[in-house]
Amino acid sequence: MKQAELGFTFDISHTFASYCEANEINQAFIITDENTRKFCLPLLPQRFPVITIPPGEVSKTLATVETILGELLEKNAGRHAVIFNLGGGVVTDIGGFAASIYKRGIRYVNIPTTLLGMVDAAIGGKTGVDFQFYKNYLGTFYQPDAVLVSLQFLDTLPEEEKESAWAEVVKTALIAGKEVVRMIKSEEPLPKIIASVASLKQEICEKDPRDEDIRQLLNFGHTIGHAYESYRLSIGDPVMHGTAVAKGMLYETILAVRLGLLSDAEADRMLNLITDQTHVSGLNEEEFRGLMPFLAGDKKNRQGFIVFSLPTAIGQGAYGIKVPQADLKF
Ligand SMILES: NC(=O)c1ccc[n+]([C@@H]2O[C@H](COP(=O)([O-])OP(=O)(O)OC[C@H]3O[C@@H](n4cnc5c(N)ncnc54)[C@H](O)[C@@H]3O)[C@@H](O)[C@H]2O)c1
Secondary structure (H helix, E strand, O other): OOOOEEEEEOOHHHHHHHHHHHOOOOOEEEEEEHHHHHHOHHHOOOOOOEEEEOOOHHHOOHHHHHHHHHHHHHOOOOOOOEEEEEEOHHHHHHHHHHHHHHHHOOEEEEEEOOHHHHHHHOOOOEEEEEEOOEEEEEEEEOOOOEEEEEHHHHHHOOHHHHHHHHHHHHHHHHHHOHHHHHHHHOOOOHHHHHHHHHHHHHHHHHHOOOOOOHHHHHHOOHHHHHHHHHHHHHOOOOOOHHHHHHHHHHHHHHHHHHOOOOOHHHHHHHHHHHHHHHOOOOOOHHHHHHHHHHHOOOOOOEOOEEEEEEEEEOOEEEEEEEEEHHHOOO
16 A cells, blocks of 8 residues: 655645645645634645534544535535645544545545644544544545645644644654654754654554554553543543553553563663653552553453553564453552
């Protein structure tokens, strides 16, 4: 499966215009949410009709996809129309999904406007929506033609969104990118780090487009992290995704040592980096007990075992590691 063209720019208006010209795009639609319509759309040359959805995870439903498809139909979008998704992971996941099924699939381009989108969600061709109580339950693997990354959009992104996404930057570096760990530690410029993490994700997805193999490395911190997120939601006190992933990484790093996969010295360095970079502390006993029931429902589980992706050294990891739930200790 061919991956998208990945482009970095400091002038999204110019890049957008030249992309449209070079690809002879005559009919296109821009999908935004209400925030990206307000803050990000003005940075593009206004050439195409805009479809706007409400912001946030609540929009990731089949009903929103139906609304988008309805608007495409009403505006006579043809088979050669192109969708530009201008937004964070919510917009790129939904817009990509709509593109993948409209007239059996039309072209689309992601223009991520959140840090998470730039380093993760906009890359790799996973599209989809939530269904009933399950996150990302319906979807397709459908590659965008291009991902156009511009840091200009980060100027208006709320600080807490950046902090949350930074945990994913640290995760990708620790499990798959020793060089990026070095860049983070030596405080290299943000554009350089973002470009490296985005390219790393792209490289991994190229090797394993359907998430059957090495792409699972990127789940580091997420087995415990997702269960913790669900637990916090269940007690009516939700946390940012990045906080949950950071807590997950802290626990899973120690688990890697217990399983003999990682040395104490490497683990210490990793734990320090995670806390320094995310300012998140490890799980307390109450949180650990609280999340346990939610581990059982993880879709990565196999026959009573909980499946983890764990670090084996800084910047390296192993995936598909099965641990009996009873062996998980506080
Ligand atoms: N497809 C994948 O591979 C993949 C990977 C990771 C995450 N995801 C999905 O991504 C979603 C989370 O993405 P996200 O963190 O980007 O959240 P998001 O898309 O909800 O954006 C976060 C908030 O920031 C606002 N916003 C976006 N850009 C802005 C800007 N430049 N200025 C001001 N406000 C802006 C949005 O309107 C929203 O309120 C989840 O649904 C998750 O499942 C998908």
